[in-house]
Amino acid sequence: MADAALFEFLHTEMVAELWAHHSDPGPGGQKMSLCVLEGMGFRVGQALGERLPQETLAFREELDILKFLCKDLWVAVFQKQMDSLRTNHQGTYVLQDNSFPLLIRMASGLQYLEEAPKFLAFTCGLLRGALSTLGIKSLVTASVASLPTCKFQVVIQKT
Amino acid sequence: MAVCVAVIAKENYPLYIRSSPTENELKFHYMVHTSLDVVDEKISAMGKALVDQRELYLGLLYPTEDHKVYGYVTNSKVKFVMVVDSSNTALRDNEIRSMFRKLHSSYTDVMCNPFYNPGDRIQSRAFDSMVTSMMVQVC
Numbered sequence: 276m277a278d279a280a281l282f283e284f285l286h287t288e289m290v291a292e293l294w295a296h297h298s299d300p301g302p303g304g305q306k307m308s309l310c311v312l313e314g315m316g317f318r319v320g321q322a323l324g325e326r327l328p329q330e331t332l333a334f335r336e337e338l339d340i341l342k343f344l345c346k347d348l349w350v351a352v353f354q355k356q357m358d359s360l361r362t363n364h365q366g367t368y369v370l371q372d373n374s375f376p377l378l379i380r381m382a383s384g385l386q387y388l389e390e391a392p393k394f395l396a397f398t399c400g401l402l403r404g405a406l407s408t409l410g411i412k413s414l415v416t417a418s419v420a421s422l423p424t425c426k427f428q429v430v431i432q433k434t
Numbered sequence: 435m436a437v438c439v440a441v442i443a444k445e446n447y448p449l450y451i452r453s454s455p456t457e458n459e460l461k462f463h464y465m466v467h468t469s470l471d472v473v474d475e476k477i478s479a480m481g482k483a484l485v486d487q488r489e490l491y492l493g494l495l496y497p498t499e500d501h502k503v504y505g506y507v508t509n510s511k512v513k514f515v516m517v518v519d520s521s522n523t524a525l526r527d528n529e530i531r532s533m534f535r536k537l538h539s540s541y542t543d544v545m546c547n548p549f550y551n552p553g554d555r556i557q558s559r560a561f562d563s564m565v566t567s568m569m570v571q572v573c
Contacts, residue, residue, distance in 0.1 A: 321552050325545040328509040329538060333480070333490055408510040408545075408552075410444065 279354050279376070286377060289315070290393050309393065313400035320404020327351055328409070337431065340409050341368050348405055353377075366431035370402075371424065378423040391419040395427075402427060435525070435570045436533065437501065438462040438517040441541060441556060444510065446470055450556040453517075454570045466515050469495045469503045473513050476505070490538075491531055506534040512541065519570070533568050540564045 293308040327347050334340050345357035349372075359371040377394050381387050395417035403415045412432040419425045438453035453462040472495040492505035497520065506514040514537050518525055544550055544558050 318548070322546040325508070325510055326542045329542055331509065333507065333509055410511050 283377060286397060309396045312396035316397040316400020317404035320401040321408045323348060324405035324408030340411060344402060344405060345370060368429045370427040373424045375423045375425045378425060382422045385421055388419060391422060395425060436516045436518050436568055437570055439565050440466045440515045442513040444512060452565055462517060465503060465517055469505060469515050472496055473505045477507060491534060504530050508538060
């Protein structure tokens with residue numbers, strides 16, 4: 276119970292710290308900070324992608340891996356499952372969370388909509404990292420229509 | 435008691451390879467390299483056969499006259515290969531499975547180490563000591 280709160284506070288502090296020391300407050304500097312956050316999430320995702328499926332049997336296909344992300348990974352990090360997973364069967368998946376724990380403390384509705392992307396960068400990296408350990412190269416983006424509902428779009432890169 | 439233990443990355447290069455009698459190292463490296471083909475065969479066979487249970491432990495890959503080679507694949511396509519002495523008949527399947535499980539959990543610990551970059555050679559001393567404990571003691 277307590278470690279959920281610890282992670283939320285740590286994450287909030289990470290975002291605040293990266294934004295506090297902005298040497299370049301324009302869009303270039305912001306992109307840098309978002310990249311740093313995403314990179315951190317990527318490394319954490321790589322480690323989680325190794326540790327969490329340790330006892331499970333081998334994944335048979337891509338959809339199994341996405342289901343694993345929605346269920347096991349989300350439960351391990353946010354103590355709840357992803358609310359919906361949609362796909363177009365051509366390599367694009369949309370994961371929707373209706374009450375994302377990192378956003379739920381902020382607002383409910385349209386307030387702070389511009390601030391929301393900073394808080395999603397780490398999680399995008401987390402998804403990308405876990406997918407990369409499990410053998411899938413992907414591009415993950417997040418979008419918020421109204422807090423605390425957010426959608427993560429995963430596009431599989433075919434090589 | 436293993437004679438040689440190897441950890442092979444997804445892209446089929448060795449992350450960690452250690453053999454017990456240090457004179458014949460090249461021979462063991464070669465054995466591990468040839469066993470990779472068998473591992474790939476087993477993985478693709480698992481994918482085609484619509485078996486519900488897909489195990490991580492691959493079992494005996496191939497026996498030679500003095501050695502037996504066992505394999506194990508993780509979900510992240512990292513392969514563990516272990517070579518044991520054929521004369522050691524006391525070694526049962528369960529023991530090999532438990533050795534692979536220990537290897538897997540140590541490898542996961544190495545992965546979670548923030549100072550380790552995924553894809554580098556494994557230099558962790560904890561991993562080294564765990565492998566030493568399961569290898570043949572050369573006296």
